[in-house]
Structure formats: structure tokens, C-alpha cells
Amino acid sequence: MTPLPGLLDTEAIRKDFPILDRTVHDGKKVVYLDNAATSQKPRQVLDALSAYYERHNANVHRGVHVLAEEATALYEGARDKVAAFVNAPSRDEVVFTKNASESLNLVANMLGFADEPYRVDRDTEIVITEMEHHSNIVPWQLLAQRTGAKLKWFGLTDDGRLDLSDLDEVITEKTKVVSFVLVSNILGTHNPVEAIVRRAQEVGALVVVDASQAAPHMPLDVQALQADFVAFTGHKMAGPTGIGVLWGRKGLLDDLPPFLGGGEMIETVSMHSSTYAPAPHKFEAGTPPIAQAVGLGAAVDYLSGIGMEQIEAHERAITEYALGRLQEVPDLRIIGPTSAEDRGAAISFTLGDIHPHDVGQVLDEQGIAVRVGHHCARPVCLRYGIPATTRASFYLYSTPGEVDALVDGLEYVRNFFG
Amino acid sequence: MTPLPGLLDTEAIRKDFPILDRTVHDGKKVVYLDNAATSQKPRQVLDALSAYYERHNANVHRGVHVLAEEATALYEGARDKVAAFVNAPSRDEVVFTKNASESLNLVANMLGFADEPYRVDRDTEIVITEMEHHSNIVPWQLLAQRTGAKLKWFGLTDDGRLDLSDLDEVITEKTKVVSFVLVSNILGTHNPVEAIVRRAQEVGALVVVDASQAAPHMPLDVQALQADFVAFTGHKMAGPTGIGVLWGRKGLLDDLPPFLGGGEMIETVSMHSSTYAPAPHKFEAGTPPIAQAVGLGAAVDYLSGIGMEQIEAHERAITEYALGRLQEVPDLRIIGPTSAEDRGAAISFTLGDIHPHDVGQVLDEQGIAVRVGHHCARPVCLRYGIPATTRASFYLYSTPGEVDALVDGLEYVRNFFG
Amino acid sequence: MKLDSMYQDVILDHYKHPHGRGLRAGDAEVHHVNPTCGDEITLRVKLDGRTIEDVSYEGQGCSISQASASVLNELLVGKELAEAQRIQEQFLELMQSRGRIEPDDAMEEVLEDAVAFAGVSKYPARVKCALLSWMAWKDATAQALKEAAA
């Protein structure tokens, strides 16, 4: 095989990820193709976590002692790193949450409790899409239930793309907020932001982008996106679990009400009333995920060190190769775009009428880790009339050899149930 | 000095905590007396984190592959450990959150969105106390604002205890929920649960206990407490940041509505509506703090290995000793109970009219880490007419020698500003 | 090979040639979902006094959940209720054993083909697949009895 153009030096990169040496089922080296669910963590991130706990651990923001100052500097330094990573105009626009789901719930709740002009209520509409992750559906369903607002959505085309043919009917003057996924975790589709943002701005609706599957894999520039809020999650981008990010425009974060109340988010408290700290602290109630922010900062350094454009190119090459090879497998049907154009590195498919659960189980026995099920995007399965899919998803350490292992594994699956 | 009765073998214990070897300000070994803000973490917890990330990391609950199964077993195993640690009747009563603040906000929001008989609305009352941490004040203020409910509270006696003389007037037939701190983080007071619970049960109000400063330091038995909800936080009990716990009665968790929506917390989702998973998953939207739960599990193992009763006895001895020694310091006024009876290991004080910020700074220069300020309990400072306090707080690794260092340090402070 | 302990021939046979599949008349109908993987089953129970006259079902799911429904149909139809409940409980116990129960002759006497699922109990993620139809049956039977009593 001639090497694919754009590949990273995975041999070197894989040395940074201790878990990739792990063997399963009697000595088989794990082939980890479940990166859309969560990524693995490089040594550099684990070292940052250990160093934090072994040398600097203290609660942040309120201490005059050395450890508290160091912990605060590390925590706030991580905010600087994340702000730079997404090209935020201001570090104060970066709110740390526990995961992307909290970030999205935070926006939904701010809008439910906001005053005009942001307030979502029974006279207004919320727009999402049929390819959202449950974390970008359920918060809006709850908001709609609680406020009486109407929830609308864009449907999908047969080839796994957003159907924007009714753009002007779905987003109307009543629309207060449009929330959609930048890269789908089930279809892999990379959505066209511009058309949606333009229409939303026309009607004065806020735009929320779920970048959970974008931030880990490609350069992300919140200014270029022109969205109002962007959510993503640390554990999918080489960072620890327990940390997410909400980027929001400064003016909006200043105007919108807090969500969770508690320590750290206040300016002054009396029993009768309280005032709140400026953003981002207003939205960070309680002791924040300090070590996790530090770990995310290290992850961002690690990814930037390799280069987000390089990572994107690597994944495009792998995805292209995988799409080609998978389509050689008899009875395999790709759910989502079948070419690497405008596409991320998650590939869902069905294999004849072998249930994905069985596909995943038999692959696992060969050391190949894929995800099976509805991938927290059940409406997509309903849309395409399938119970579930098998999904292989790649990251910067994925190799063509792992794609080959997957394809061989699928042949074995077919024989097993043949 | 004759050794204090009940002391742990701190020489051995301190070897487990790498940070306690840390030196600051030109080689001074850190004297860490800021444990009420956050505790340090033993090697055992850090090893559990590393092992998780290096060998087992995967997203939980939805995978058929080995790593996903191992991660799920570790995460759910941590739930078992925490359930046993607080003597929960069922593991399904343990909800993982990001911190105690989220746990308390979760309860407040559930009650705001609940149906009868739990619903908090304009005809009902919420009861807290004047010694609450901001994280147990602001969520209720927000709930009161958003629902029109009335917020009431118990005041404090001059010696830093709850004033329950008006118990029957504060908790009335209109009271839907009573939320109070078990051990105060600023005063150190250990509150009498029984009287409050009895009155709350009389009027059918739910009882929420903020055990953030209790869980780390003494045996905690949610059944004996007879509360309906108990909140605490991982980072204060030798666990990682980014993880909190809400224990709640099974029947209540089944009845109450979800708070955050997203992946993991659903049963089935369509664009039109969703149904929710049973508790505890109903309250755990998105990828949970997996590694942090595993770390908390290891922390709970570590603490149980030493014995919560032994830790309580150790801290009582240290606290008794510290109260005595501190009261030898001229101009030092303890804010809170002055004897070790019904008292935790956090001691707040003022030192003449030297501002706590200055006290803390000069102590820090000697390597002594204390916290200064209002400790997220500003109403307490208002109540006692002081701007702030200096607080020393102890844990299982604290030694009488560290108390002596503090007392010497305070002498130095007095001279410095004398 | 370890896989064979899960995908026993008996299971694959039931999967490929399911017994009693399809919905027929019943006294109660339930719909159960396994949120983890999206497996679904609609199941009806028809009683004749204390005897199970029919268990009919339709659903989608993996080989384990499909085969398990087929085995259930084969095993429970025609049985007395008390006997069926005993079988259900023993199957539940086996599935929750995490591979620790090695079925003996006595168990095989009761569970017949269902002992083939012993290997599945080693796979926590799959135990729910195997139990889906059995939980649905328990639920539907309870409803049918309630209706009958009403």
C-alpha cells in the first residue's frame, strides 16, 4: 500500500497514549475506533493532572497562600489556553462546565429565565435539527415544555445531510434560538453553518453550535463561525472527563441571568438577596473542575503542538480510506455521507441484517472497539428506518492498519452469522 | 508534650500525600490548614485516576467492547462504594454531580419543576439557615425568585449555634423544604439534625442536608440522618475535583422530574418527546465525570481503610488542642463554638483589628496555608459584625505540630503589625 | 473461543428460526425498550385461567434478545403460571450470575434451551438483551392477571 497523503506520524503519536498498548482478549492489541464516544488521553495530559494534584492542589480564587495562588493561576491559565484554541475575542467568554451537555442546558436555561429580548416563552420558537445528539434535543424539549415555546427542526436528506430547503419556514420571526450540531456524531456530516447563521441573524435569533465533534478534530474559530454560543466537551479532545466548555459572546453572558447558584459565582450575598460576579464566573457555581480544566489546557497544548490542520488532514485521509474500504464489504450500508467531503471521522453503517450489537460483540472479540446503538441520536435511526448502527470513529492516532483490521473483522462477522 | 489521645499515625498517613512534602517560600515545608476549602489527595487516589486513564478509559453504559465494559464497571462500582460509605439503602439513590453546589441546585430545581405534593410555588415556603454556605443559599434564592415562594431562615446565637427557639414559627405547614448544613464550613458548628427533621416531618416538608463538611470527617449514615436528600463533594474528602454526590430517597428520585437533559438520562427520544431512564441515570445528563467517580471511589476506600471513626477522633483531638492553644493568643477571638463539643475541625477567628487578608499573607510567608475572607458564608460575617475571618481547618493528616506552627505564626503576625 | 460461549448454536438457531414470532390475540400487551442499545419488544400474553395459552411478540434487536424471546415462547407456552414464574426467576438468577453459575442437570431440566444463555451472563452489556423479553413477559402477565381480577 502506498502511504496516504496527509497522515501524521502515528508511530510517534501513539507512544504518547499509554492505553493504546493495552491488550484485550488474550493478547490482542486494542484497536480503538470509538473516538466519537470519547478519546484517549496522552501522557502529557495525565502528567498535568498528576502535577496539579501532587504539587499545586488548592481551591481557587479565594486564597492568599501559595498553593491557592498557583492553583488559581493554573485554572485561569487553562481558560486562556482554551480561549486561544477557539480564537475567542476574550478569555471571559470561556465558561467551564462539566461536559457539553451541561453547556447546552446552561444556554437553554439562561434563555428560559432571561428578560427580553432573549426570553423564550410561549409566543416563541426554538429550532434544532433531526441529527442532534440527545444532549442538544432534550434540553430544548424541557425548555419548550416549561415555557410553552414551540420546538421545530430541520429534517434530513436521504444522503445524511441537513435538509435546508425549508430554511425560511423553519426559522421565522418567532424564532428565538437555533441550535445545531457542527459535525454529527452519528452521520459524520459537517453542516453548513453560514446559511443557517445568516437566516438566524435575519430574524434576530441566537445561534448555538454544538461543536462536540468538531473541536477535537479541526481548527475551530468561534469568530469565523459567527455563532453566539459554542459548546464542546473535554473528554473527546484528549482531555479528562468532567470538563466541558461553553463559549458565549461577552455581551450576552453579561446580559443573561445565572443558572446554577452558589459559591464562586456571586459578588455579594445577604440572606435577602445576592448580586453576581461578572462572566465567566457568574456561570461557574461551586468549586470548579480545577484539575480537569488544567488537564484540558494540557490537551489543548498537545493538540495545538501537533496542529489542528494537520490533525484534520490526517483524519480526512483515514476517513477517505475507510469509506473506500468499507464500501468493499458486501451488504454494508453507510448511514451518512459516503464521501469524505464535508465530513468528520465518524462512520456509521449497517451490515446486512446482522444487528449492530452482534457486530460490535464479534468485533470486540477480535480486539476492535467500535460503538453500536443509536449513539444518543435516536431520531436519526428512526429517520433512516434502522434500529441502530455500528460506528467506527477515528482520531489523530488512528492508522490505515486499523481500518484494515476493521474490514477484516467485518468479514469475520459476516462469516460468523452467515 | 504528652501525645493527644485519639491521634492517628500521621507520620505514616502523611507519606500517602505527596503534596505535603511540598516546600514554599525558600524551603519552608507547607503547613496545609485549608482543608475546609479542599483536601489533599493520597497517592492511592492519584493511582486510581492514572490506572483508569492508562488502562480502562472509555465512555460508559453504551459499549459492548472491553474498555467500555471495564469503564462502566469501574464507574458503577464507584457508585456502590459511595452508597456503602453513606449507608444508602440502595445504590440507585446515589447521583453523581460535579460538586455539592450542583447537587443542591439539582434539588432546588427538581422541586421547582415538580408536581404536587413536592412543588415549590408562590404559596409555599423554603427554610434555610443563616450559617449556610452560599451554595445552599443562592439556589434557594433563585428558586424563590422564580417561583414566588418565600425564603425563611433560622438565625444564629451569639456563640455560633443555630437559634431554634422559633422552630415552630419558621417551619410551618407552608414549608415545602428545609435545607441546612450539617457542619458549618465557617463556624465549625455541628448542627442538631433531629429537632429540625422532626419538625419538618410534622409539617410534611422535605429535608435537605448539606454534608459537604461532614462526609469527609465523620461517619455519615443517611438512614440515621432521616433526611430526604444529602449533598456532598468529592474534593473535600480526599477525592478529585469535578465530582459531587447527591443522595436522595429512591421514591423521591423516582417521582421528581429531571433537571439537565441529554445523553445517558433518557429511556427513549423522538423529536416530539422523550422518556427518562430510572434514577440515578435520570439525573446524570451527558458523559459523567467517569474518572472522577473512580477517584472518589478510591478516596472512599482510603478513608474507610483508616476508619471514619478514627478520623473523627483524630480531628476532635486536634481541634480541642487548637482551640486551647488559639485562645492563648492575645486579641484572638474565635467566631463559632469555642469548645470541641458538637464541632467540626474548621476554626474561624479574628486577630485584633488586623485584617484577615493580612493575617493570611503573613502566615503564608511562613509556609502556613489558611483561608481568609467570608468563606462563602457572608451572612455569618454580617451576623457577627466582622468583615471576614481567618480560618484554620484540619484533616486526618494534620498534626499538633502544625497547630503549634500556626500559633507561632500568629504571634509573628501580631508583631509584624504591632 | 470465548465468543462461542455467548453465541451457542442453540442461540443462533433460535435467532435464525424464531418460535412463535408475530403478534396474536392476548389479554395484555406491553412495549419494552432497552435504552442502552435501542432493542424493543412488543409482547402479548394470553391466559387460559392459570395456564399460559400464548405469548406472542414482535420486536427488533440483536441475536441475543431475539433468541431469548423465541426460547421464552417455546418454554412458557402451555405452562402453568406458577411453573412459568419459577422458570422466569431461575433464568433471571442465571443471567445475573456474571458467569458464576455453571448450569447443572437440575437447572437444565427447568430451563431447557435457556441454559444456553449462561455464557451471555459474562457480558454485562448483553444481560439486558437476554432479559428484555422476560421482563416484558413478567410485566404483561401481571397486567393480564390484574385485568382478569378486575
Next chain:
Amino acid sequence: MKLDSMYQDVILDHYKHPHGRGLRAGDAEVHHVNPTCGDEITLRVKLDGRTIEDVSYEGQGCSISQASASVLNELLVGKELAEAQRIQEQFLELMQSRGRIEPDDAMEEVLEDAVAFAGVSKYPARVKCALLSWMAWKDATAQALKEAAA
């Protein structure tokens, strides 16, 4: 010793013997709080055209925030507004320097006693203490000017 770089004698002097403390008549009043430590200040500005006639204040806080208010009073009262703003900006720059600015004669010319705070800038947690009164002064002055213009 490092402490001495923060607690310069000048600072301790101002702390123990504050200048111009107490609230007097003013054109605008503000109340600022440092949520980190609970330091509070109420501050009034009285202008006479473009000249600062008085800055009066009351508050509670640590030696740094108290001394800083005293220095501010001493430094700004009687100054032209433009000059005062230049001083405020230079003080701000010094405080945000994280100890990287070593005040030279030119700076001392402008900031006088306030250069003593150079050492405080090494302590991030204390920078806000030193700036509390200066931010309050800036805010109050803006308000006084707005009132005058209205």
C-alpha cells in the same frame, strides 16, 4: 525578606494613619466590593470644574486596600482631572505588571508614595485590594462628570 516587598513602611504608615478618611460632601458616590475577600469601599468625588476638590471614603479591608485609598487621596486631591487620570492609568499598569515593572525615577515622579505598591503586584490575590479604591474613584469620577454634563 519577601514580605517586606509587599508591606513597605510607606504602606504600613498609610494603613495606620490614613489620609482623608471619612465621607464628606461629593458630586457622586459609589460602593465597590471585592468579592474575593469582602473588602468594601464607599467613595465620593467632589469636582471643582476640571479639578478634583475632594475624594472622601469609608470602608473596610486589609492594609493594602486601606493604604491604597489613603495614597489615592493624598495623590489625587487638588490635581487636574487629566493629570489624575494619567496617574490612575500608571498605577493600574504598575499593579498589573506581576512584579515585572521596577519603578524608576520618572515613575516615582508621577506616583510618589504609590510606587510602594510595586511589590504587591507580585501577589495576584492582592492586586485587587490595591486597585479597589482606584477603580471606585474612576467610576465615581465618570459619574460626577456625567451629572455635570447633564
